Amino acid sequence: NFMLTQPHFLSESPGKTVTISCTRSSGSIATNYVQWYQQRPGSSPTTVIYEDKQRPSGVPDRFSGSIDSSSNSASLTISGLKTEDEAVYYCQSYDDTSQVFGGGTRLTVL
């Protein structure tokens, strides 16, 4: 099995751009898709990125995903930050028999 490591906290100002990283502990990040979920306080998670870089309908194009094989990590980038983007963001991937979540990154927009 493998682990996904995210920074615990990030903070940025409205209108700026922030990037959240997700590093895979073993095995190649490129082997299995990475998803990103947003969880606002008191709410269930929702998908903001799936299959590394795909956005579900309704998710603004301010959200983008990528992977970097050299650092074995995935990234979620949010541009033009809005206060409504304040949430915890989780990366997620899988292997043949299990699903793995990162520990979550609490993003503060202030």
Place this chain on the structure above:
Amino acid sequence: EVQLVESGGGLVQPGRSLRLSCTTSGFSFGDYALNWVRQAPGKGLEWVGFIRSKGYGGTTEYAASVKGRFTISRDDSKSIAYLQMNSLKSEDTAVYYCTSCSGGSCYAEHFRHWGQGTLVTVSA
């Protein structure tokens, strides 16, 4: 509109059992794999397990932390998934979410729809 509604949570003593239900509507339940994901108070998301669609054998997979104690099943005729939890421990205290995968195997798929969660508290 797709809906997943968890029920059956509550306060239970250590060592006892509890069964959660995930009642769904608005999609072809039988075509999709179903996951259970939990979140301990103030903590992150933890995958519990999933059941594949009948088209992928209806087989199950579990996290190491619950394997042998928890069982996931499904009733496609009722569009309901279940999580049977036995030998409960205090560390099982969490909000339990039901989520549908975007396909029938949950491999190379994402968690498309989520329920609102049900709280399970394991305490004497």
